[in-house]
Amino acid sequence: MTATTDDKLGFAPEEAAPLSYMARTRDYYLAIGYDTPYRWAHYTSAPFQPLRKPLAQSRVTLITTAAPYDPAKGDQGPGAAYNGAAKFYRVYDGDTSAPHDLRISHIAYDRAHTSADDSGTWFPLPQLIRLAREGRIGAIGPRFFGAPTNRSQRVTIETDAPEILARCRADDIDAVVLVPNCPVCHQTVSLVARHLEANGIATVVMGCAKDIVEHAAAPRFLFSDFPLGNSAGKPHDTASQAFTLELALRVLESSPAARTTVQSPLQWSDDHGWKRDYSNPAMLAPEELARRRAEFDAQKAIARGVREK
Numbered sequence: 001m002t003a004t005t006d007d008k009l010g011f012a013p014e015e016a017a018p019l020s021y022m023a024r025t026r027d028y029y030l031a032i033g034y035d036t037p038y039r040w041a042h043y044t045s046a047p048f049q050p051l052r053k054p055l056a057q058s059r060v061t062l063i064t065t066a067a068p069y070d071p072a073k074g075d076q077g078p079g080a081a082y083n084g085a086a087k088f089y090r091v092y093d094g095d096t097s098a099p100h101d102l103r104i105s106h107i108a109y110d111r112a113h114t115s116a117d118d119s120g121t122w123f124p125l126p127q128l129i130r131l132a133r134e135g136r137i138g139a140i141g142p143r144f145f146g147a148p149t150n151r152s153q154r155v156t157i158e159t160d161a162p163e164i165l166a167r168c169r170a171d172d173i174d175a176v177v178l179v180p181n182c183p184v185c186h187q188t189v190s191l192v193a194r195h196l197e198a199n200g201i202a203t204v205v206m207g208c209a210k211d212i213v214e215h216a217a218a219p220r221f222l223f224s225d226f227p228l229g230n231s232a233g234k235p236h237d238t239a240s241q242a243f244t245l246e247l248a249l250r251v252l253e254s255s256p257a258a259r260t261t262v263q264s265p266l267q268w269s270d271d272h273g274w275k276r277d278y279s280n281p282a283m284l285a286p287e288e289l290a291r292r293r294a295e296f297d298a299q300k301a302i303a304r305g306v307r308e309k
Contacts, residue, residue, distance in 0.1 A: 025038065067086050110277075232245065
């Protein structure tokens, strides 16, 4: 159809469709010189654990792919360039009763359209605390957990997910909200969610990479069509953040079966051009592609060394 016909019928523009992060990532890595496409985790069924008690009586916690700020690891501030030195490679936990400075400079969030200057967009602990105070949830677990952004599905499935499960069980957790930030983060938390649900803990992933989460068959998923790094709502918009978490909890409560996806009605903006920009090799100069290849190789070597210790 022509654009004129589309306008008359009220159709949305083609770019309003969710971005295919798997295809974009494949094209990106081919452009920097990797000939073998990354194989994303793919399942066609999923475990499913209904809530064992009403949410108002449940103990809930968070799983994040954000990293604790360490001033010794270089620039991790708002708008910082990708900083692989700030990565973490093992599960960590944090006291939910204390304030935390978690950042996302170590992962591939959308740096062109968001600056990562409001942690409420990726770490909704303050919103969860408010809901516990209001009685929407029974209690917050004593700890939240950090899941390493691991390209190795085997490490996530065999090492990190069981470790997170053990810590959740130690804290008597009934339900978990998982918040990813980058493309691989979405795969990581989907695999963790599957493991938790298979072992009796209900979960909901709230994220922005629809194709990756659904490819991995996460049990429950709230999709926000926002740039990566904003899974928990818009920056400096507490109403958006409150709405997003509340909607995720409704998905947690009301999903009828595994592989339930609900799309948030919130829109980032009327302009969907941000979807053209993210890791688009057609928009990167050859020297920038070469720089990114060298950076990626260096990070692979670091990760391999950490795993071998």
